[in-house]
Amino acid sequence: MQEPVKVLSLIIAPDGLYEDVSIDQRRLIEDVPALNDDNAIDLGNLYAYLSQVQERNRYLGREEKRVLTIQGDKTIPYRWILKIINTCSAAGFEKIDFVVYKESKYRG
Secondary structure, eight states: OOOOOOOEEEEEETTEEEEEEETTEEEEEEOHHHHHOTTOSSOHHHHHHHHHHHHHHHHTTOOOOOEEEEEEETTSOHHHHHHHHHHHHHTTOOEEEEEEEOOOTTOO
16 A cells, blocks of 8 residues: 655645645745735745755655645635746646635535
């Protein structure tokens, strides 16, 4: 039986882009002003973070991951998503999966 593969995961929230560390913890990678900057097509902090992850994997002798998951909801501006995809692609990530949260009609 194969062990599940841990995939790098990012969370897009209305207040920024985060590294998905654990259920209780997130680390800010890009803030709203960077995401809103229409003069930039790449996100510098995100690119540095992804490069660091790949470098750490190489240093530890792990296979470089070329897959990541982006989590968010339908309120996230499309231009933010495009910048994130562009930056991930530039950093060598070949497959990007999306998890979209939608509100349950059963919530109070």
